[in-house]
Amino acid sequence: MTPAMVGNGESVTPGSQYQKGVKHLMESGLHTIPKKYILPPSDRPTTNSEDSNVAKQNLQLPIIDYSELLGPRRQQVLQSLANACEGYGFFQLVNHGISDDVMSSMRDVSGKFFDLPLEEREKYMTTDMRAPVRCGTSFSQTKDSVLCWRDFLKLLCHPLPDFLPHWPDSPLDFRKVVASYAEKTRYLFLVLMEAIQESLGIIEGKEEEVTEEKNNILKDLEDGSQMMIFNLYPPCPEPDLTLGMPPHSDYGFLTLLLQDQVEGLQVQFQGQWLTVQPMNNAFVVNVGDHLEIYSNGKYKSVLHRVMANAEKNRTSVASLHSLPFNYTVRPSPKLIDEANPKRYADTNFHTFLAYVTSREPKRKDFLDSRKLTSTCLEGEEDKQIK
Numbered sequence: 329m330t331p332a333m334v335g336n337g338e339s340v341t342p343g344s345q346y347q348k349g350v351k352h353l354m355e356s357g358l359h360t361i362p363k364k365y366i367l368p369p370s371d372r373p374t375t376n377s378e379d380s381n382v383a384k385q386n387l388q389l390p391i392i393d394y395s396e397l398l399g400p401r402r403q404q405v406l407q408s409l410a411n412a413c414e415g416y417g418f419f420q421l422v423n424h425g426i427s428d429d430v431m432s433s434m435r436d437v438s439g440k441f442f443d444l445p446l447e448e449r450e451k452y453m454t455t456d457m458r459a460p461v462r463c464g465t466s467f468s469q470t471k472d473s474v475l476c477w478r479d480f481l482k483l484l485c486h487p488l489p490d491f492l493p494h495w496p497d498s499p500l501d502f503r504k505v506v507a508s509y510a511e512k513t514r515y516l517f518l519v520l521m522e523a524i525q526e527s528l529g530i531i532e533g534k535e536e537e538v539t540e541e542k543n544n545i546l547k548d549l550e551d552g553s554q555m556m557i558f559n560l561y562p563p564c565p566e567p568d569l570t571l572g573m574p575p576h577s578d579y580g581f582l583t584l585l586l587q588d589q590v591e592g593l594q595v596q597f598q599g600q601w602l603t604v605q606p607m608n609n610a611f612v613v614n615v616g617d618h619l620e621i622y623s624n625g626k627y628k629s630v631l632h633r634v635m636a637n638a639e640k641n642r643t644s645v646a647s648l649h650s651l652p653f654n655y656t657v658r659p660s661p662k663l664i665d666e667a668n669p670k671r672y673a674d675t676n677f678h679t680f681l682a683y684v685t686s687r688e689p690k691r692k693d694f695l696d697s698r699k700l701t702s703t704c705l706e707g708e709e710d711k712q713i714k
């Protein structure tokens with residue numbers, strides 16, 4: 329995910345009439361969308377493929393059964409996990425052990441937060457990317473030349489005691505519900521990362537001797553960053569002219585997404601935009617840029633976007649996980665040899681910030697900027713960053 333940015337871009341700078349977000353805009357009673365939200369025809373949702381109907385086709389994502397991952401079928405599930413991460417960059421995670429109650433409480437508090445009066449939400453509006461709590465709108469708020477139909481709340485979550493006191497204390501049960509959900513999703517992430525490393529052949533099965541690499545990366549991920557992103561896509565009077573979120577890939581290793589029953593998420597699959605069918609209480613999990621780098625390109629951080637719709641509010645909550653912010657992400661040495669040279673330059677949060685604050689982020693351009701060409705030598709990596 330490319331978070332909102334610090335900077336002097338002209339899009340939603342403080343004082344702009346759009347700064348208060350699309351929910352606020354809609355409450356003023358619009359019947360058409362302001363010019364600032366209208367995409368050029370080539371970027372509009374229904375004209376992105378030759379056949380406009382294609383955009384409405386559904387995509388059946390691979391399903392990973394978490395409970396089976398922990399049982400005697402682990403090896404088969406690891407193979408399915410590898411296929412999903414290579415072929416789709418996405419899967420649905422079912423039987424994950426987080427109760428329906430917890431999932432629905434999370435959807436509830438998220439809806440209630442966006443229902444708070446603007447004066448309450450406004451307290452958290454900032455463009456400081458390092459703020460522990462950030463309310464905002466669009467995608468890269470200060471850089472987007474065309475705005476998108478989305479409001480958000482972003483919370484840093486780990487270590488919890490550092491951040492919890494900064495979180496909104498309204499609605500009443502917000503902190504309690506989100507803290508419990510954050511810890512549970514974090515645990516799932518760590519179990520998934522262990523399985524993913526096993527599926528990549530980086531670590532051996534559970535019974536085997538613990539390797540050096542297992543110690544390092546899993547330990548680092550345990551101390552890692554977690555950001556919770558609450559998304560609100562209010563009904564849009566002209567959904568064919570804009571998007572809830574533009575095509576992008578996610579920052580981090582994995583994103584665990586909780587969506588409601590309203591369709592909207594689309595994934596790029598074999599050159600087409602396909603809609604992910606909501607599955608009750610499942611997580612949509614996707615590979616982020618850092619896992620693509622760590623796997624040296626084997627697992628794919630895939631473009632996705634969100635459609636706006638005319639009738640319904642849509643909400644989603646994305647939990648993004650990675651290494652601690654000051655750590656470097658690099659391809660695993662276990663996946664590099666003469667036949668598989670290193671394909672990505674080392675990267676960290678600073679590199680990312682420097683990149684995204686200098687331009688309007690588009691599609692997967694940050695990840696692309698980290699790719700090494702076959703002739704690029706280690707020592708030349710820095711040239712690519714600047």
Ligand SMILES: O=C(O)CCC(=O)C(=O)O
Binds near residue numbers: 573587644
């Ligand atoms: O709302 C969604 O379904 C997707 C959200 C998303 O892609 C993100 O927050 O990075």
Ligand SMILES: [Fe+2]
Binds near residue numbers: 329576577578632
């Ligand atoms: Fe995303």
